[in-house]
Every structure is written in structure tokens, then in C-alpha cells.
Amino acid sequence: MRHVVVIGGGISGLAAALALVDDGVAVTLIESAPAVGGKLRISEVAGVPVDEGAEMFLRRVPEALDLVAAVGRADELVSPRTTAAEVWARGALRAMPAGTVMGLPGDAASLLGVLSADEVDRVRQDAELPGEPPGEDISVGGWVSARVGPAVTERLVDPLLGGVYAGRADELSLAATIPQLPRDERSLLAAVRRARPAAPSSEPVFATVTGGMGSLPASVAQAITRGGGTIMTGRTVRRLEATPTGWRVVHGATTDEQVLTADGVVVALPPSPAARLLADVAPAAAGELAAIDSASMAIVTTAWRTDDVPDLETSGYLVPAVYDRPVKAVTFASSKWAHVGSDDVVIVRCSIGRHGDVRDLQRDDADLIATATAELSTYAGFTGGPVDSRVSRWGGALPQYTVGHRERVRRIHAAVDALPGVAVCGATYDGVGVPACIRTGRAAAARVVAAMSPGPR
Ligand SMILES: Cc1cc2nc3c(=O)[nH]c(=O)nc-3n(C[C@H](O)[C@H](O)[C@H](O)COP(=O)(O)OP(=O)(O)OC[C@H]3O[C@@H](n4cnc5c(N)ncnc54)[C@H](O)[C@@H]3O)c2cc1C
Known part of the structure; x- marks a missing residue:
């Protein structure tokens, strides 16, 4: 045999x-x-099994x-109970605009809030701006900033790529990270509209077991x-x-x-x-x-008493690198998944570490837990402190395309x-x-x- x-x-x-x-x-x-x-990999936090690494998969493939x-x-x-997410932008948590592809917009109006009115006007210039289609390959950030302005890269595209690849929009390849985007369009908005599904589907996008x-x-x-x-x-x-x-x-x-x-x-x-x-x-x-090259990261999982947590209506939020906060993404795991947490305990995962920036990852576990706690207290309205916590370190975890x-x-x-x-x-x-x-x-x-x-x- x-x-x-x-x-x-x-x-x-x-x-x-x-x-x-x-x-x-x-x-x-x-x-x-x-x-x-x-x-x-999975282990318990406050007696609740919580994923240390990947927590879901795309079910459209x-x-x-x-x-x-x-x-x-x-x-x-x-399927997740909610996939609604927010992004920290211009001093507040704001709803992620709908209809984007990896943060790349298909229309300008939906970006108001995350972007200022002037920045939205800059996005609209995409229709008239001269230029070449991206062709064989180009950095995502380079193309997006040139077509619709750097604010879209900073506040939408970079945080999303940071979530998936722990990478940076200015380094990552458009062809490899957003392969569904046609590269023969001069206009970014037009390319995104072609890449989006014709009609929004009611089918869930993600799943887990x-x-x-x-x-x-x-x-x-x-x-x-x-x-x-x-x-x-x-x-x-x-x-x-x-x-x-x-x-x-x-x-x-x-x-x-x-x-x-x-x-x-x-x-x-x-x-x-x-x-x-x-x-x-x-x-x-x-x-x-x-x-x-590969990016390293850590996931800090904390468990909170329900009374110490505000009403959570989304699955979490992203923090763009420009705001220079150690936590780049927060997942309210108990809001997102019915089976994670209990009536008494709310589970939250905070993601720390971006490609080329290992400064925060050199801190010890207690320091990382304090960092995640400070993020949730300062920006998400949590009170008290976590009743249990865990740090999962992922060295060289995500290859950079x-x-x-x-x-x-x-x-x-x-x-x-x-x-x-x-x-x-x-x-x-x-x-x-x-x-x-x-x-x-x-x-x-x-x-x-x-x-x-x-x-x-
Ligand atoms: C924190 C985090 C969250 C993520 N979240 C998601 C998510 O929600 N959804 C999603 O789809 N993807 C997610 N991903 C990405 C996804 O989990 C990984 O890309 C995927 O699991 C990688 O699988 P792999 O088998 O290619 O590599 P790995 O999982 O890295 O497996 C390689 C294995 O090889 C072993 N190994 C290494 N060297 C040797 C050797 N010399 N001999 C024998 N064995 C060796 C290692 O121990 C390891 O077990 C996430 C990744 C991370 C790090």
C-alpha cells in the first residue's frame, strides 16, 4: 500500500x-x-470553552x-447572532458601513460618520480621477489611498486587513488579499460594485460548531x-x-x-x-x-460579570492603527455566539499585535490583561474588572501576502x-x-x- x-x-x-x-x-x-x-485550539475561561485562535469560518464556500x-x-x-460591527473613528464607535469589500467602499454616501463630509467628497472624486487600473498587482493601501483618499485606508481597509492578516494595507497585495476584486477597473467604487453580490443574501456569511x-x-x-x-x-x-x-x-x-x-x-x-x-x-x-514574513499576535480573553457590562448590540469593534491603541480588535464573543458565556458571564476577546510592531507583545501576560481591561473600560463602558482571563500568544501566526x-x-x-x-x-x-x-x-x-x-x- x-x-x-x-x-x-x-x-x-x-x-x-x-x-x-x-x-x-x-x-x-x-x-x-x-x-x-x-x-x-480551545480552552476554558471562567469555565466557558472559548476559542484561542480561529473562532469561525466562511460558509459561502x-x-x-x-x-x-x-x-x-x-x-x-x-451562525453568529449578529455580525454587526463598529469601528472607532473620529472620537466615537461608529457602525461599519454596509456593502464594502474588505473595507473598500462601493459608494461614498454610506461612509459619512466614519469619514467627515470632506473625506466623503474625496471618495466621490474616484469617478473622475485619471489613472490606470491596478493590473497584475499593487498594494491595497497604495491603490485605495490614491483612488478614494487615505482616510478610507486608515479607518476601514487597514483595520479589516489588520483583523484578518494582522497586516498593513500599505504592504499587502490587492491580488492576493482581495482576489474577488476585478483589477481591470480604473474606478475603485466601480470595481467594488462589480465584486459585490448582485443582491444582498439573507444566508449567514459565517459559522462555527x-x-x-x-x-x-x-x-x-x-x-x-x-x-x-x-x-x-x-x-x-x-x-x-x-x-x-x-x-x-x-x-x-x-x-x-x-x-x-x-x-x-x-x-x-x-x-x-x-x-x-x-x-x-x-x-x-x-x-x-x-x-x-509572518505577523505575530495575541488574543486576550476576559470574562466579566454580566452586571459590569453595558448592553452590547454588536459583535465587536475595530480600532484603526492611526489611533495608536494596543488593542486592534474587540470581539464580544457572548453577543456574537449564543453558546459562549452564560447568564452570569460575558466573554470578550481582544486582539493585540500588528505586522512589524511587536512592542506590545513583549509585555507579560498580566500587562496584556491590564491593557485589554483598560481598553474595554475606557472605550466600551465596562466597569469593575474581569473575573477570569487568558492570554493566547500566536508567534509568527499569519503569513503576510x-x-x-x-x-x-x-x-x-x-x-x-x-x-x-x-x-x-x-x-x-x-x-x-x-x-x-x-x-x-x-x-x-x-x-x-x-x-x-x-x-x-
Ligand atoms: C488568532 C487567530 C485567529 C484566527 N481567526 C480565524 C477565523 O476566525 N476564521 C478563519 O477562517 N481563520 C482564522 N485564522 C486563520 C486560520 O486559523 C489559520 O490560517 C489556519 O488555521 C492555519 O492552518 P494551517 O494548518 O495552515 O497552519 P497551522 O495551524 O499553523 O498548522 C501547522 C502545524 O504544523 C506544526 N509544525 C510546525 N513545524 C513542524 C515540524 N517541523 N514538524 C511537525 N509539525 C510542525 C505546528 O505545530 C502546527 O500545528 C486565525 C488565525 C489566528 C492566529
């Missing part, structure tokens, strides 16, 4: 391993952490829905082992070596090295460990991977395709969201199976 080793047990590696098992391949998944899941169904948990799907996203990896792992696959945790893969008939995967501490032989290998790792692993066998791919990212990814795939039976997948390539990761995992599994067919090499 053909044997494939999947390296990395985040959602991408798990999706690849499950697809391989379903394809009748013998699979071993190796994960360096004590448990599988990567950025999907099928991949995550399919995976939840495949592991028998379709009946646990839940009631046990939390962090409970999903264990379900996928069970499905893999039920299908005959093997999962090894607490084992770091150190080297990949080509043999005349396949691959040797060397794992474990230097004092305890062990070797697995394989017909195929899926590398489901973030950019830095993937670069290290591929350095000897695919130096060109490793060089490209090493050039992808800078200008030219899609070309870089093409070069990585081309270099890896030259290695028989090897494929890469994960948040590094075609989207950091959970469905995109699952899609790359399945695609990597398919590539390896195709390369190994028919039968072992």
Missing part, C-alpha cells in the same frame, strides 16, 4: 490526511505540538462545511484514525531526504531521531518551518518561503512539483481562512496521489 507522510497537524494537514485516507492511501500525520489543531459534515458534526453548525472551532481538529483526527491513518504528536520533523524509491522523513529530538519511509509527502507547515525542511531538497522553493505573493506561490509550486510525490499546503499560499486552508490540503493530497499513481514508485 502506498504510504504518505503529512507533516503538520493544523487544519490544512488534517484535511490533506483525511483526503488521503479517503483515497485508500496509508497515512502518517506528524505534528510537533502535543495535540493537533495548530491555530484551532463549501470546504469547511464539507469537513464538518464529513466528521459527522453538521448538526452542530451555528457549538463545541468551538478548536474542537474540530480532534474530530478530524478521529476520522483519520478510524480510516486507518496514524497520528503522531509531539514529534518535530527535522529533515526530508530523497531515496531512490521515495522519501525518508526524519523526526524527533536529535537524541531520539526516528525515520519514516514514504512514497509521498505533504508539507503542511507555516513558511519558516517549511523553508527549513525544504532547504536541501528544493532550495528554490525554500528561498521563496523564507522570504514570506505582500505585493507579488501570487507569483511567489506559483514559483514555490513549480519548484516543489519537481520533487516526485511532494506537495505543500497551508495558510501560506492561497488564503489564510480555514476553508482556503482545507482547499489547499485537499489539493495537495490530490497532487501527491496523482504523482504516485499507478502504484508505488
Whole structure:
């Protein structure tokens, strides 16, 4: 039977391993952490299970829905009670304008409030301003500021990209981070109107499972082992070596090295460990991977007595970087999800850390909790203090899709395709969201199976 080793047990590696098992391949998944899941992890705050990393997925694309169904948990799907959100702008919390695509507006009038009247007038100039369409690639911030003015970048686009990528609009690639936007339009407003759905849908955009996203990896792992696959945790893969008939995967501490032989290998790792692993066998791919920077961040989760919390009508708010506050996003988890919190306890997640700015992340946990508490007391009207708290640190968590990212990814795939039976997948390539990761995992599994067919090499 053909044997494939999947390296990395985040959602991408798990999706690849499950697809391989379903394809009748013998699979071993190796994960360096004590448990599988990567950025999907859950633990309790004030006795309430709360996600430490990803908390939801996009349900307008099928991949995550399919995976939840495949592991028998379709009946646990839940949608947020509200997705209404606010942004701190011009001295107050203001409703996020409707009809934007990653903060890019399709019309000017809806921006009044977040923008001043003069700034809204500047947005309207987009229709007449000369210029070229963005073409192959350009930075999101560069294009938005040139077309509709810097206020839109600062107060809408940058905070949203900061939420998804912990990145900065002036560095991130338009083609890679907002791929649905046509790049043949000179007018930004016209491009956004073309990218928006023709009619607003009443279907929920996001979902999770009631046990939390962090409970999903264990379900996928069970499905893999039920299908005959093997999962090894607490084992770091150190080297990949080509043999005349396949691959040797060397794992474990230097004092305890062990070797697995394989017909195929899926590398489901973030950019830095993937670069290290591929350095000897695919130096060109490793060089490209090493050039992808990642942003670090922390999620500070606090639990509050219900009496100390004002009425919360939204799912949370964003804080643009221009206001220089450590907390860049606040999620009122108990308002957003019916299953998070109780009558007595309200759960809030605060996100800290942006690409290129690790100053705040160097503070100790107590300091970060105090920072989150101060944000909620000063700007959201919370009183007293949290009854419980947790700091989840995510070092190098989110790959930065800078200008030219899609070309870089093409070069990585081309270099890896030259290695028989090897494929890469994960948040590094075609989207950091959970469905995109699952899609790359399945695609990597398919590539390896195709390369190994028919039968072992
Ligand atoms: C705080 C946070 C919140 C997020 N929120 C959302 C959200 O709400 N919705 C959404 O869709 N996305 C969200 N994301 C993004 C999404 O969670 C990630 O992009 C995705 O989970 C990444 O999955 P992955 O499998 O590609 O990588 P990872 O989860 O990073 O998995 C890689 C795995 O490889 C392991 N590993 C590393 N080196 C080795 C080695 N040498 N040998 C063996 N194993 C190794 C690691 O331990 C890790 O488990 C969030 C991300 C973060 C950080």
C-alpha cells in the first residue's frame, strides 16, 4: 500500500490526511505540538470553552462545511447572532458601513460618520480621477489611498486587513488579499460594485460548531484514525531526504531521531518551518518561503460579570492603527455566539499585535490583561474588572501576502512539483481562512496521489 507522510497537524494537514485516507492511501500525520489543531485550539475561561485562535469560518464556500459534515458534526453548525460591527473613528464607535469589500467602499454616501463630509467628497472624486487600473498587482493601501483618499485606508481597509492578516494595507497585495476584486477597473467604487453580490443574501456569511472551532481538529483526527491513518504528536520533523524509491522523513529530538519511509509527502507547515525542511531538497522553493514574513499576535480573553457590562448590540469593534491603541480588535464573543458565556458571564476577546510592531507583545501576560481591561473600560463602558482571563500568544501566526505573493506561490509550486510525490499546503499560499486552508490540503493530497499513481514508485 502506498504510504504518505503529512507533516503538520493544523487544519490544512488534517484535511490533506483525511483526503488521503479517503483515497485508500496509508497515512502518517506528524505534528510537533502535543495535540493537533495548530491555530484551532480551545480552552476554558471562567469555565466557558472559548476559542484561542480561529473562532469561525466562511460558509459561502463549501470546504469547511464539507469537513464538518464529513466528521459527522453538521448538526452542530451555528451562525453568529449578529455580525454587526463598529469601528472607532473620529472620537466615537461608529457602525461599519454596509456593502464594502474588505473595507473598500462601493459608494461614498454610506461612509459619512466614519469619514467627515470632506473625506466623503474625496471618495466621490474616484469617478473622475485619471489613472490606470491596478493590473497584475499593487498594494491595497497604495491603490485605495490614491483612488478614494487615505482616510478610507486608515479607518476601514487597514483595520479589516489588520483583523484578518494582522497586516498593513500599505504592504499587502490587492491580488492576493482581495482576489474577488476585478483589477481591470480604473474606478475603485466601480470595481467594488462589480465584486459585490448582485443582491444582498439573507444566508449567514459565517459559522462555527457549538463545541468551538478548536474542537474540530480532534474530530478530524478521529476520522483519520478510524480510516486507518496514524497520528503522531509531539514529534518535530527535522529533515526530508530523497531515496531512490521515495522519501525518508526524519523526526524527533536529535537524541531520539526516528525515520519514516514514504512514497509521498505533504508539507503542511507555516513558511519558516517549511523553508527549513525544504532547504536541501528544493532550495528554490525554500528561498521563496523564507522570504514570506509572518505577523505575530495575541488574543486576550476576559470574562466579566454580566452586571459590569453595558448592553452590547454588536459583535465587536475595530480600532484603526492611526489611533495608536494596543488593542486592534474587540470581539464580544457572548453577543456574537449564543453558546459562549452564560447568564452570569460575558466573554470578550481582544486582539493585540500588528505586522512589524511587536512592542506590545513583549509585555507579560498580566500587562496584556491590564491593557485589554483598560481598553474595554475606557472605550466600551465596562466597569469593575474581569473575573477570569487568558492570554493566547500566536508567534509568527499569519503569513503576510505582500505585493507579488501570487507569483511567489506559483514559483514555490513549480519548484516543489519537481520533487516526485511532494506537495505543500497551508495558510501560506492561497488564503489564510480555514476553508482556503482545507482547499489547499485537499489539493495537495490530490497532487501527491496523482504523482504516485499507478502504484508505488
Ligand atoms: C488568532 C487567530 C485567529 C484566527 N481567526 C480565524 C477565523 O476566525 N476564521 C478563519 O477562517 N481563520 C482564522 N485564522 C486563520 C486560520 O486559523 C489559520 O490560517 C489556519 O488555521 C492555519 O492552518 P494551517 O494548518 O495552515 O497552519 P497551522 O495551524 O499553523 O498548522 C501547522 C502545524 O504544523 C506544526 N509544525 C510546525 N513545524 C513542524 C515540524 N517541523 N514538524 C511537525 N509539525 C510542525 C505546528 O505545530 C502546527 O500545528 C486565525 C488565525 C489566528 C492566529
